[in-house]
Amino acid sequence: MQPEAFFLRRRxxxxxxxxxxxxxxxxxxLLTQFDVIQxxxxxxxxxxxxxxxxxxxxxxxxxxxxxxxxxxxTVLMAIASSSVASVFGLGLALLGANTTRPHPWxxxxxxxxxxxxxxxxxxxxxxxxLFSFGQSGFTGFFALFxxxxxxxxxxxxxxxxxxxxxxxxxxxxxxxxxxxxxxQSVIPACLPQLISWVLYMIETNIRSATLxxxxxxxxxxxxxxxxxxxxxxxxxxxxxLATVVAVLLIEAVSNAIRRTIx
Amino acid sequence: MSLLEIENVSxxxxxxxLALNSVAFSVEAGEFVAIIGPSGAGKSTLxxxxxxxxxxxxxxxxxxxxxxxKLRGAALRRHRTQIGMIFQHYNxxxxxxxxxxxxxxxxxxxxxxxGILGLYTEYEKREAVRILETLGLSEQMYKRCxxxxxxxxxxxxxxxxLVQQPKMLLCDEPIxxxxxxxxxxxxxxxxxINQTMGITLLVNLHQVDVALxxxxxxxxxxxxxxxxxxxxxxxxxxxIYQIYGSEAGELILDLKERYAA
Numbered sequence: 464m465q466p467e468a469f470f471l472r473r474r475x476x477x478x479x480x481x482x483x484x485x486x487x488x489x490x491x492x493l494l495t496q497f498d499v500i501q502x503x504x505x506x507x508x509x510x511x512x513x514x515x516x517x518x519x520x521x522x523x524x525x526x527x528x529x530x531x532x533x534x535x536x537t538v539l540m541a542i543a544s545s546s547v548a549s550v551f552g553l554g555l556a557l558l559g560a561n562t563t564r565p566h567p568w569x570x571x572x573x574x575x576x577x578x579x580x581x582x583x584x585x586x587x588x589x590x591x592x593l594f595s596f597g598q599s600g601f602t603g604f605f606a607l608f609x610x611x612x613x614x615x616x617x618x619x620x621x622x623x624x625x626x627x628x629x630x631x632x633x634x635x636x637x638x639x640x641x642x643x644x645x646x647q648s649v650i651p652a653c654l655p656q657l658i659s660w661v662l663y664m665i666e667t668n669i670r671s672a673t674l675x676x677x678x679x680x681x682x683x684x685x686x687x688x689x690x691x692x693x694x695x696x697x698x699x700x701x702x703x704l705a706t707v708v709a710v711l712l713i714e715a716v717s718n719a720i721r722r723t724i725x
Numbered sequence: 726m727s728l729l730e731i732e733n734v735s736x737x738x739x740x741x742x743l744a745l746n747s748v749a750f751s752v753e754a755g756e757f758v759a760i761i762g763p764s765g766a767g768k769s770t771l772x773x774x775x776x777x778x779x780x781x782x783x784x785x786x787x788x789x790x791x792x793x794x795k796l797r798g799a800a801l802r803r804h805r806t807q808i809g810m811i812f813q814h815y816n817x818x819x820x821x822x823x824x825x826x827x828x829x830x831x832x833x834x835x836x837x838x839x840g841i842l843g844l845y846t847e848y849e850k851r852e853a854v855r856i857l858e859t860l861g862l863s864e865q866m867y868k869r870c871x872x873x874x875x876x877x878x879x880x881x882x883x884x885x886x887l888v889q890q891p892k893m894l895l896c897d898e899p900i901x902x903x904x905x906x907x908x909x910x911x912x913x914x915x916x917x918i919n920q921t922m923g924i925t926l927l928v929n930l931h932q933v934d935v936a937l938x939x940x941x942x943x944x945x946x947x948x949x950x951x952x953x954x955x956x957x958x959x960x961x962x963x964x965i966y967q968i969y970g971s972e973a974g975e976l977i978l979d980l981k982e983r984y985a986a
Contacts, residue, residue: 633816636776638805638833643840648818
């Protein structure tokens with residue numbers, strides 16, 4: 464092919480691509496009767512309204528102790544569900560990883576179980592579990608537990624196969640028992656990554672716990688929902704600010720832990 | 726009775742690939758045997774059949790009079806404690822210290838609880854220290870393995886095998902990832918272990934010249950079959966051709982002539 468022909472074809476391809484995007488956008492605007500001009504004009508007004516109402520007023524600050532109490536409850540629940548789920552996740556990962564599975568038959572079921580837990584979103588888990596546990600802390604705990612279990616299992620399966628395959632072979636060759644191989648080779652080799660992922664899940668779960676709380680009527684999410692629906696925007700924004708500060712604090716702590724262990 | 730007797734061993738992967746095809750030879754206690762052959766010839770598979778990291782498809786392997794393919798559970802673990810293994814990529818737990826990695830060689834003698842908790846006796850620890858000193862690693866004893874050079878890591882691998890007090894060492898490409906001077910140190914160490922401690926050596930090697938220089942017996946393998954089995958002096962050019970196939974032949978022949986000169 465001549466270079467001219469090649470570049471011409473490239474240009475035609477780009478033109479068709481952009482025309483398609485434009486057509487899709489215009490079609491969607493027509494179908495939804497979305498007024499672009501009005502939409503853009505609304506942005507500054509929305510920001511102005513948000514800023515005016517976002518600053519917590521005098522009355523909102525009186526609710527701070529209650530907010531902090533609920534926030535603590537939510538943070539502790541996130542930490543509890545993450546760490547308990549990680550212990551089970553490590554067990555499931557040992558069954559699922561090619562290096563450590565006791566029998567090839569364990570591998571697929573363990574990975575599939577993890578995949579199901581992981582791919583159902585935390586809010587969907589919360590809704591499903593509402594039927595079993597109602598509006599209680601258990602619903603949130605188990606919703607976070609299942610998602611964390613699925614995620615930790617997946618990343619640990621990969622870590623185990625990546626980090627410890629060689630040393631596991633060496634320990635099998637010495638005649639070491641299965642338990643000894645796991646505790647002397649797999650765990651020491653994978654521990655830093657495991658801790659790092661558990662910290663990541665704690666961070667993620669604090670954010671998710673807020674959302675789950677809105678759905679299940681517990682913790683900080685419930686408080687936000689309550690204030691917001693009572694037009695108490697100052698208190699609602701204080702909830703958001705407190706959550707942001709808590710997440711940033713937890714992140715700083717876990718980054719410090721990561722630096723020392725890795 | 727030979728220490729190791731391999732009788733008509735075949736290993737089949739799937740329905741197509743025949744990694745080992747009726748391999749048969751025996752090894753006397755105290756021998757230094759080098760196994761040479763092109764990549765994918767079945768050298769690694771053969772070593773791993775001997776300590777049962779891989780199960781054979783048919784045939785029998787007898788080590789010290791015990792039939793290996795039927796071993797299970799505790800008996801299999803006891804069998805493995807008698808055979809040390811050294812790997813191309815050292816296969817250490819990099820985050821642990823040198824001495825911890827060496828003590829892993831004792832795990833085969835532990836019951837489950839002792840193994841899980843990593844409980845080693847005073848004698849075992851002294852033994853590990855002594856072996857590390859003889860291998861010139863007393864300075865590195867408490868360092869983490871990821872701080873060591875390749876040659877040092879391989880010596881840790883050798884120490885881990887020796888602390889097993891094995892009758893035989895299986896070495897799978899022990900110098901393939903090392904520079905020439907580290908490789909020489911490792912091969913000299915292996916020869917020393919063979920001569921002073923009387924431990925039988927079965928070494929997979931890529932380098933024909935190294936095999937000819939160190940081993941007292943060469944086994945040449947191609948496509949899972951033993952092509953040559955005899956002393957290095959009797960290995961002629963035509964046989965090297967057969968082991969490596971015609972393409973690689975010329976390069977290898979050069980090496981052989983240079984070594985002979």
